[in-house]
Amino acid sequence: MFEEMDEPAFPKFLAAFWAEKGWNTSVTANNDGTYLVAGDKDSGSRGLIGVRPSAETEIGASEVEDFAAFCDKKGVDVRVMATRGRFTTGARSAADAGNVHLLDPNELASAVRDEGVEELVGKFTGGGGGGGSLFDSLPFPVPSGLPSGVPVVPIAAAVVVVLAAVFAGPTLLGFVPFVGGGGGGGAADAGPPFTAMSLANSGNATANGTANVTTVQWDARVQDTVGNYSARPNETFVVVQFNATAGDEITTLRPGNFVLHVDGRNRAPQTFQNTTNAFKAKLLPTRIAPGETSSAAVVFSVPEDFDGATLVETYDGPGVRFERAELTFDVE
Structure with a gap:
C-alpha cells in the first residue's frame, strides 16, 4: 500500500491520517532524513509520531527507548513510531514497556482499512505530497483574516x-x-x-x-x-x-x-x-x-x-x- 509513496510524503500522510481522527498536526523534517509529526487535540492531549520513512529502516530497542524517554520528559500522551521498514523483536518489547505504539507497513495498512480511509493513501502516492496551504497543518488555529496594519x-x-x-x-x-x-x-x-x-x-x-x-x-x-x-x-x-x-x-x-x-x-x-x-x-x-x-x-x-x-x-x-x-x- 505504501511502496509507491515518496519518503517525504509518508510523514505528511501520517499527519493527514491523524487529522482524520481529530488531531491538529504539523510535520517537521530533521537533518538525518527522519521526521516528526506533532499533534494536539482540543481536549489538551498531546501526541508525537517519530517517523523513519525509508523502506530499508530497521528500528531497534534503543531507539524506541530513547523516544519513550523523550516523550516522558515532554509530557506526550500518545506516542507512536512509524516506518516503511521494520521493527526488531527488541523494539517491540521496548515499545510495550514505554507505552509506544509501533506502525510498520502491515499494521498501518490494517489501520487504514479499519478507519475506511484508503482514498487518503492515494493522495500521497505517485509523487504527491498532500500539498495544501502552509496553514493547514499548523498545531494551533489560524484566523481567516489578518488584522489591518500587521506586516x-x-x-x-x-x-x-x-x-x-x-x-x-x-x-x-x-x-x-x-x-x-x-x-x-x-x-x-x-x-x-x-x-x-x-x-x-x-x-x-x-x-x-x-x-x-x-x-x-x-x-x-x-x-x-x-x-x-x-x-x-x-x-x-x-x-x-x-x-x-x-x-x-x-x-x-x-x-x-x-x-x-x-x-x-x-x-x-x-x-x-x-x-x-x-x-x-x-x-x-x-x-x-x-x-x-x-x-x-x-x-x-x-x-x-x-x-x-x-x-x-x-x-x-x-x-x-x-x-x-x-x-x-x-x-x-
Whole structure:
C-alpha cells in the first residue's frame, strides 16, 4: 500500500491520517532524513509520531527507548513510531514497556482499512505530497483574516519557523506563547524583515501572565564585521541587541537559549575567541536581578543573500516576552 509513496510524503500522510481522527498536526523534517509529526487535540492531549520513512529502516530497542524517554520528559500522551521498514523483536518489547505504539507497513495498512480511509493513501502516492496551504497543518488555529496594519511578511516568517523549529532544541512544540516582530526598529526598515518568537514555557508567570516573565526589547541589523572579525565569504553577520528586564526572579539569558531561523535552518550564535574582553562583555550571557534591566547582544552568521530571519528562544530558555524596539547597538 505504501511502496509507491515518496519518503517525504509518508510523514505528511501520517499527519493527514491523524487529522482524520481529530488531531491538529504539523510535520517537521530533521537533518538525518527522519521526521516528526506533532499533534494536539482540543481536549489538551498531546501526541508525537517519530517517523523513519525509508523502506530499508530497521528500528531497534534503543531507539524506541530513547523516544519513550523523550516523550516522558515532554509530557506526550500518545506516542507512536512509524516506518516503511521494520521493527526488531527488541523494539517491540521496548515499545510495550514505554507505552509506544509501533506502525510498520502491515499494521498501518490494517489501520487504514479499519478507519475506511484508503482514498487518503492515494493522495500521497505517485509523487504527491498532500500539498495544501502552509496553514493547514499548523498545531494551533489560524484566523481567516489578518488584522489591518500587521506586516504580512514577518507573520509568514513566524509561521514558517513554527514548523521548522518545533524541535529547536530538539523538543516538542507545546505552544507558542510570545511572538514579537515586524515593525519598529531602524534595521527592519532598511533590510530583510526580522521577527522573534519564544518556544519556551515560562512556568513562573502569574495569573495575568506577566509578573515573572522577562521582557526583552530587541532590534536586529546586518553587519559585515563585528569586533575584529569579518564575515566568511558569502556570509554576513546578524547582530541582535537586547534590553532585557527581569520579572520577579533572577534571570540569566545565555547564547544557547536562542537560534536564528534563516532559509529553513536554525543557526546557533557565533562564538569569538581571539578578541578583547570588552567586546566579549557586550555579548550574552547576562544575569539580570529582579526588576532590573540589562543590555547585551548575540551574533549569528547567515548567508549574505538571506531574505528574512526569525529569532527563536528555544525550550531551554527561561521564557521571554519579545518587544521590537529601536535600540542603540553596542557591537560594532
